Amino acid sequence: MDKWMLIDGNSIIYRAFFAMPPLTNSAGLHTNAVFGFTTMLLKLLADEKPTHVLVAFDAGKATFRHEGYTEYKGGREKTPTELSEQFPVLKELLSAFGIAQYELSGYEADDIIGTLTKMADESKVETLVITGDKDMLQLASEHVTVAITRKGISEVEPYSPAAIQERYGLKPLQIIDLKGLMGDASDNIPGIPGVGEKTALKMLHEFGSVEEVLAHTDSLKGKMKEKVEEHKESAIMSKKLATIYREVPLDKGADEIRYAGYEDAALAEAFRKLEFKSLIERLDLGSAGSGGSEKEAAEAAAELKVAVIAGEDDADTLRALLDDLSGEEAAKKSAEGDAAVEADAISHGFYVEAIGDNPHHAEVIGMAIAVGEQVYVIAADAVKQPFAEPLRKWLADADKPKYGFDTHKAELALGWNGIVFNGAVFDVQLAAYLLDPTDASLTLSGMSQRYGLTAIAADEAVYGKGAKFRVPDAETLNRHLAVKAAAVQRIAKHQQGDLEKSGMSKLYYELEQPLSRVLAAMEQQGIQVESAELERLGSELERNLSQIMSDIYRHAGMEFNINSTKQLGDVLFEKLGLPVMKKTKTGYSTDAEVLERLEPYHEIVPLILLYRSLAKLQSTYVEGLLKEIRQETGKIHTYYRQTIAATGRLSSQFPNLQNIPIRLEEGRKIRKAFVPSEPGWYILAADYSQIELRVLAHISGDERLKEAFIQDMDIHTKTAMDVFGVTAEQVDSNMRRSAKAVNFGIVYGISDFGLSQNLNITRKEAGAFIAQYFEVFQGVRKYMDDIVAQARQDGYVTTLLERRRYLPDIKASNFNIRSFAERTAMNTPIQGTAADIIKLAMVRMDETLRERKLKSRMLLQVHDELVFEVPEDELELMKELVPTVMAGALKLDVPLKADVNYGVNWYEAK
């Protein structure tokens, strides 16, 4: 016999939080509510022996109840962070239990449970609902019992319909009427003022429902009559609010919530991280799970000793910190040469907290340094004071190694505050990226979890997010920073071994780590941008745009927001009746591809295309870039992110300087605003020629492709010759264009459909092209087959420098998902190796400029291009040097080649 147990997660964790005394693990993570929840859960599982369990949560967003009544749940104290940080912890723990959990945006836990009890009623399954909320009594039925917590959470009181009758004299559904009349202060449901439980029950015993009470106000007397009549609407609305919605669109049913019992190892691991020692003993999980060395366990359990350096009164503490740092270093030196010690050589963990996504504008609110279990937290103000000079010296000293987290951001944020940072030798965020570049959240709390270390609070739980972001009180903040610095040190130890195991140590220490400093220097340098030039372009665009807008309105016969795809779709496809070519999941598609096909149908279409292109230039490139220019210097400082792209490329933010227009002349003019920062200097730009196809020639070993590059032929023309079987002279522009598209397709992991779309030909024709290509370039075909097979076998692919990307989807049964992974397997080694190469060139170039004491500066990287500013007297040298360094970055079986151009601005450097 099945038995379902449905738990109101929010209600129970709240009650557990307030019922339990404070409790934290050694990392300062609050665990009392999770502990309370767990003890209750264990008791229920033992007593009830359910076959199916679900814990439902409120989704953090507004629900449909707010639509009619915005004050719903208003006036509530906001959840204390000591509790909110426990939500993700509880969810993680429930996963370890193997218990299903569910939340759905727009609905509350009540509604989810209400919907499931309805399913239970229909299929006559015995069901127990666990909650602290009496409202839910309305769900009780022949098959459904609602258990309400008592005395905190140590006991529950089950209510069957009979028990509700006995206690309240009501049927389950009349609980809604009860709430309608008496309201509920905790949810800010008003009810009828002055009517409490007693009066409400009396009325319901006489009339049965809110509606009937309101219909018989005559038989009430005096003040009560007045009140009820005055608040009729409130009563009706309150009843509505108290009604649990039982039609939630769930994608969970009996199969998804089945509970098969927990696995000892998983639960033991989860309890260990939370340091629930009593529960480990009680459930006899002591020997279950792996959980790291004994030493590590002891380390993790040891309470951190936190010393705060907030002002000059703490000068002694600061001295102790520096003593500790140099002491650890001395110990390390004496052990040098002992390979076994190498992995333990991490002397400390260093963490800088900088608030804000853009490091050039981020505010440093503190830093922490962990030396073993002793952690020093330094307040932001203290760092700048005179007594902290020795600390600033340590920060600036390139010979004092630092083991940190996102030291790239730290360097920039500190730099803008006049604090020099040097000497980063290991960065756990950067290492984590190499170990898995598709990991989207490279956070310390996530990494601690992954390595099975002491669980630490997520930043979001400590600070909140979006509009609710707040820096907590000093004590909470210091604790959090201390915990993070300690985590850095522990994580780093694991990662050194992991990097070595995956063959990425060299990639890390000789490429990515040095590159991070090179990037920071480029970003701090910035590039000069002439606002006057952008403003000139802006006013020209402004004039054109207003003319085009009025033309568009004239053709449409109405004014509308052209930027709104919804409104534009209505105009094009309903008002003007143009044929629908493509749909998006929300409506008509109006993208450039569709509009280009619609051009012959109506004069408005080309105008819209023109409007779109100019509006893009105006908003993103003129207005957007103007906002990013620093008034003091006239420079733009982008931020290159080294831990985002799955292939190993960089990305650029605030603003993105890797997508400045170039393909169309109107847009290309934006580049005129990018100028040297010193009079008489030049902008010099060098780009790799066909780097991805050269890389492909190398890794595939395809003789024909290699030969083409050894001869330095025009690769698209050569491809056309070989695919079409013609001479160079016979290749017309159309053939070359097709060959170029095929080459692109090859790099992306080709499909006949993709190529047919790109070339506007049939799939069959595209398929024939591809077949012909592979016939000629058989080495490439073999590479494509082999790399997919290799990905299937290893679960990952690598670049020439051993950069790795995991492809779990390569074995998916879904054709689409699997195909995507296969194309990724083909593309990543190519795109990734090209990224490796230009990164090598950047590190070399930086060294070269330094060694030769040149004044020229590297400013930008655009995937296959490097941009410099160069004084006149170095121009001739740099024209040689840059392409030479770029071409020599890595030795391949085909030559690498870089072209160089220069001019008085970026536009002219073509």
Place this chain on the structure above:
DNA sequence: GCAATCACG
């Protein structure tokens, strides 16, 4: 906060 669109390699 997400979807659609478009800028780049």
Place this chain on the structure above:
DNA sequence: ACGTACGTGATTGCT
């Protein structure tokens, strides 16, 4: 038969 090209970031409108 399935329905796609690979990798990014910024802006806008809308829920």
